[in-house]
Amino acid sequence: MAGISARAQKTQFSPIRKLKPLADQAIKAGKKIYNLNIGQPDIPTPKAFMEGVKNAPPVLAYGPSQGLDEAVRALANYYERKNILLKNDEIIITTGGSEAISFALMAVCDAGDQVLVPEPFYTNYNSYATMANVEILPIATSPEEGFALPSKTEIESRITSRTKAILFCSPGNPTGAVYSRKEKEMLGEIAKKHDLYLISDEVYREFVYDGLKHTSVMDLPGLEEHAILVDSISKRLSACGARIGALTSKNREVMKATLKFAQARLCPPTLGQLGLIRFIQSPTYQHEIDTMIQKFESRRNVLFEEMQKIKGVFCRKPRGAFYLMPKLPVDDAEKFCAWLLTDFDLDGDTLLLSAAADFYQTKGKGRDEVRIAYVLNEDALKRSMIILGEALKAYAKKN
Amino acid sequence: MAGISARAQKTQFSPIRKLKPLADQAIKAGKKIYNLNIGQPDIPTPKAFMEGVKNAPPVLAYGPSQGLDEAVRALANYYERKNILLKNDEIIITTGGSEAISFALMAVCDAGDQVLVPEPFYTNYNSYATMANVEILPIATSPEEGFALPSKTEIESRITSRTKAILFCSPGNPTGAVYSRKEKEMLGEIAKKHDLYLISDEVYREFVYDGLKHTSVMDLPGLEEHAILVDSISKRLSACGARIGALTSKNREVMKATLKFAQARLCPPTLGQLGLIRFIQSPTYQHEIDTMIQKFESRRNVLFEEMQKIKGVFCRKPRGAFYLMPKLPVDDAEKFCAWLLTDFDLDGDTLLLSAAADFYQTKGKGRDEVRIAYVLNEDALKRSMIILGEALKAYAKKN
16 A cells, blocks of 8 residues: 555654553552643633533534634734734634644745744644644753743754744743743844744743733734744633634734635634633633632642652742643653552552653653643642652652 | 745635625625525534534533544444444544545645646645645546546546545535546546545535435445545534534554544544534434435526526536536636626626636636535525526626
């Protein structure tokens, strides 16, 4: 047979799902598992959202490729309240943030082009890039520095003639790091100097703590032609299954390219857009979001505090998203994560974590780190840290 | 600035939407427009579908990348009733048929590879191919032959060392042509001999008339490794906005590649899947589909009969989908379609049609053809043909 394409062979299965078979076995064996491995919030989807969905018209027809007019206006209104002023044709609603990132990469890169990405990074970036024949060049960051961006010189040293963009996620998945305004301005200077796009994944834009203010790439003056914001309602509305995201830019060529791609796939899902419209129209929407963010902040506090009590665990306090990426006193976190499922339990309870090596492109990095998604309630998080502490002790004894 | 990618520049805006500004102006000028240009059925989405949607769980979470287990089983059950036996891992639910086609192209083609497609063809194939850096080579068919496939020799003459697949749509958009079992077997022979995939777009699989039986690519013995079926519930359930499709194949490598792509975008829309599950569980679902198909058959009869009365219009009777692609007695159908909106009305009424040249890759072909989507009721179709007849008379006088 003709076989499959090189790009299909090169694309990896999602590493986050590697441990699922072991987790299934552990459940079968009667263990209770605390799922801290996937960024799936446990928060109920807002009632207003589902009200909007239920009021679908009798014919669930194709909507406009750009998104329903009302949904585009709803998003423009949302951004306006964040002091980001966007015209309606500067917003295209996408099928999740995933599609927004794919569209952005395809709009600015041809086969063989490169994109710089601070690592560790969201593993699916690799797949979007591979599918589009684009190469990712990692920019190193470290847990010791709280995954802050390195110096301008260091970033610039990675740029080649084929580099088209810097793609970054702040507040960050998988690190929880929030880049400061200064860091983003530095990226802006690089973008201007080297003619690069800044593709800013702001899926976690609302998830900032300690009174910090999130700086959007759309907030940086003079970068209008460089900035591409990719966004999603998945986390903010706890509506991951709705598959509604957005790509916004003031660069007309980028918006034209994206609209062409959007027309090819006809339209984003109508039902999720109806939910979004109704939710944004509801007078309490910002309050609902704020309440949720407070809940996550308090979870982070609990989780971080409890983690400090465990000997040998190192983590700078992350300021956003809902992830922590600690270093553990283990040689190989991947083995440890598997062992948690196969060989350990504390009174029947154990943990499902993500080994951090999967978030690094550079081989050998992050081997003693894990990603913890704090998508469970505070009691569950406390219990999880007790389990982790005991597990590490048992693991040290075993080895 | 870095500018945008060559692939973005090469991707075209959807030609079907070209006339929209003129249509909007015509509406503003008080004209009533019969929309026959887009394959958007007017049939209400089944009640059971919307019931399923309304019963969404409290947290609209990510579903499995392959699709919800129940939705996969529902589809397997649907195919089984069509005598297509598929294991659960031979089905991946996609975000519309659009994504299924993109995934299929990326699974089997690398940059620079080619796919043969009988022309005229669905214009979005061009975009999926361009986005994936794949080249489409057209296989010529003609209105005189009812858009039937040409000879085996002619098709084989198009194959090069870079050809990876034949992509085809039967029942066909934009032609309404239904390939016979013999024609599909011929494609099968070619696929085997030249090691090609057959990517069969069966979005209109239920839409066959005159007692004809649709032959699925999955029905062809010995082609298990070659056959990739791409499908969608959009037309069959009148749920175009739900964005639910599927890719199925018995080729394990293709399914593995597709699952990797599917994992990258996390999951298909959950709400549409909930609708699909409920609809397939409803005892009357096949009856509901059959009733709708009868309605379209009767529309085709009315439209075709009325069209025969118009002097100078030529069209073989199509046996499927909901399109007719007649030759009109005009030099340039694109100009005629625009003129219908800008300069013509019959007692205030006019038509929005699609010029067929857009469905041909070969320059100069189809210039006197239009595509008519019969997505309106019979009275509207009758009235449309009266308008078309009068318009052609007025247009002939004018020129």
